[in-house]
Amino acid sequence: DIRIYVEEAPGQRREIIAPTDMGLSLMEVLKASGYDIMATCGGMALCATCHVEVLAGPALFEPNDDELDMLETLPVIHPGSRLSCQIRLTPQTDGLVVRLAPTGA
Ligand code: FES
Numbered sequence: 014d015i016r017i018y019v020e021e022a023p024g025q026r027r028e029i030i031a032p033t034d035m036g037l038s039l040m041e042v043l044k045a046s047g048y049d050i051m052a053t054c055g056g057m058a059l060c061a062t063c064h065v066e067v068l069a070g071p072a073l074f075e076p077n078d079d080e081l082d083m084l085e086t087l088p089v090i091h092p093g094s095r096l097s098c099q100i101r102l103t104p105q106t107d108g109l110v111v112r113l114a115p116t117g118a
Contacts, residue, residue, distance in 0.1 A: 015107035020068055026110065033103050040098035048113060056098035058083050067093035070109035073100065
């Protein structure tokens with residue numbers, strides 16, 4: 014299992030323990046942890062309601078074109094903006110720190 018951290022307020026991080034042997038995405042784990050993520054498209058990189066901002070942690074693979082196209086539809090994106098449904102949790106994602114980014118902000 015790995016640990017990921019959700020910054021709920023400045024300086025306030027919640028630790029979430031997540032398995033890496035089930036092929037889960039970050040979006041699925043955040044939803045299962047009680048976060049209010051609509052994920053309207055079910056994880057297909059087609060809705061951007063699972064937008065998160067990666068604040069720290071291990072280097073992630075680059076977003077693919079589908080993810081980049083969808084991120085560009087958001088009114089505001091951040092340097093660390095990602096679609097959480099496109100981040101597969103693996104041992105390499107241990108220690109990831111994210112903040113939920115409201116779709117419209
Ligand atoms: Fe729709 Fe991630 S759940 S883009």
